[in-house]
Amino acid sequence: MDVRDELMDHVPRLRRYARALINNRDLADDLVQDTLERALGRSELFQTGTDLRAWLFTIMHNVFANQVRKASARAVHVSVDDESVAESEFEVPAEQGRALEMRDLDFALQRLPTEQREVVLLVGLEEMSYADVALALEIPIGTVMSRLSRGRERLRALMAGTQRVAKLQVVR
C-alpha cells in the first residue's frame, strides 16, 4: 500500500497532538504540514511493516524542536498566540466552570518547557507507552520518566495556583 494513503489516516491524530503542543490552530497545522511534507520526501526511508505512527511522531518532534530552536535564537515567542484564536475555540459544551478549567489547561501547557510538554502529551493524550515515547523523541526511558514527572507536577501546580508551586517544589 502507498505510504501516501496511509499518511492520511494519521492526519487527525497528528493535528490533535500539534494543537495541544502549540495553542494556535494555524501554527499547529503548519507543523503538521511540515511533518507530512518531510515524511513524503523521505517515504523511501520508511520501512514497510514498522510503526508509521511512531515514525511520524519522530519527524514531528524534529521539526518542532527545530522551530523552537530557531524561534529562541531570534527571541521570538511563537508558541502562545491567544489573540488570534477565536473565542469559540475555548467553548466547551459542558458547564461554564469547566470552560474555565479548559482555558487554564491551555495556559498551563504553554508554560511548560517544550520537552516536558511533549512527553506529558504523548503519554497523556496520545496514550503512547513510555518505551514508544523514548523511541519517538530519541531519548532514554529514564529521561522520559523524569520529564513526565516534572511536567505533570508543574502542570498540576500551575492549574492549582502559584502558592502551591513553592510548597510542592520543597517536597520534591
Add this chain to the structure above:
Amino acid sequence: MNENQASIGEDDIHAYVDGTLSVERRAEVERAFEQNPGLAARANDYFSLNNLFHERYDRVLTEPVPQRLKPQAPRRSRRAANWPQFAGMAATLVLGVGIGVGIPMAKNAASQLADTRNTRAVSAEGSEVFAHQAAIAHVVYMPAVDRPADIGADREQDFVQWLSNRLGTDVHPPILSKSGFELTGGRLLPGADGPVAQFMYRDAKGERVTLCISRRKVNSSTTAFKLYQDGSVKVFYWVDGDFGYAVSGGIDRKVLLELSHNVYAQLTASTPG
C-alpha cells in the same frame, strides 16, 4: 514519610496512572495511597489531567482536515465531518445514492469505483459524506477497539438488544466468522436525528472492519453498492429501505466487497422487504 512509601517510587505513581503496572504492584501502590493521602491526591490530579487533555483536544479529530494537509492530489472539498451532522447526512442518502440505483450484486468493484467518480459531480454530497463519516469513525475508534466495548459471548445478546432498543429496530450484527471476522465491539455514535450503530470486527491477523448502520427518515428502495476511499480506508456503502449501511476497512477491496455482500445478504434475510 513512612516506610511503606519508601518502596513506592515516583515512577510507580505515573505507571499507576497510565495503567502499566502489574496487578500486584498496583495493589502495593494503592496501599501506599491509603496511608498517604497526599500521594493519592497527586495520582488523582494526574488522572484528571489526562482526562482534561482528551476533553480539550479530542474534538480536533473530527474537524474537517484542511486541504493543505491532504498529501494526495487535490480533491473536491467535502463538508465537515463531525458526528452531529452524521444522521442528518444519512437522511439525505436517498438523494445521493438514488442515481446509483441498480441490482446491487451485478457490477464488479472496479466499475463501482468508476461510477462513484462519475456521479460525484452530479449526486448530492450526502452519500459521500456518509461514507466519509464512516471512514473517519473507522480510523478514530481504531485504537480503542480492545478497550471499552469488549463483549463476552454471554453478554453479546444483551448488547445487541440494547443497541436495537436505541436504534428503534431489531438490528442484529451480521455474523462474519465465515470470512474470519469476529464481532469485537460496538458503540452508538451520536447524530442530530438519532444514533448510528457502529459494529467492529476483527480477524485473527488483527485486521479490522467496521459496519455503520444509520436509520434514515426517508424510505427508499435498495441501491447499488458504492465504493468510497479516503486514505487507506475503503468504504462500501448502500441504502436499503429505512437504513443506510457502510462497511469500512483498510483491507483488500475484493475482500471488503465480499464482506459487504455477506452483510447485505444477512441483513435482507432477517428483514423482509
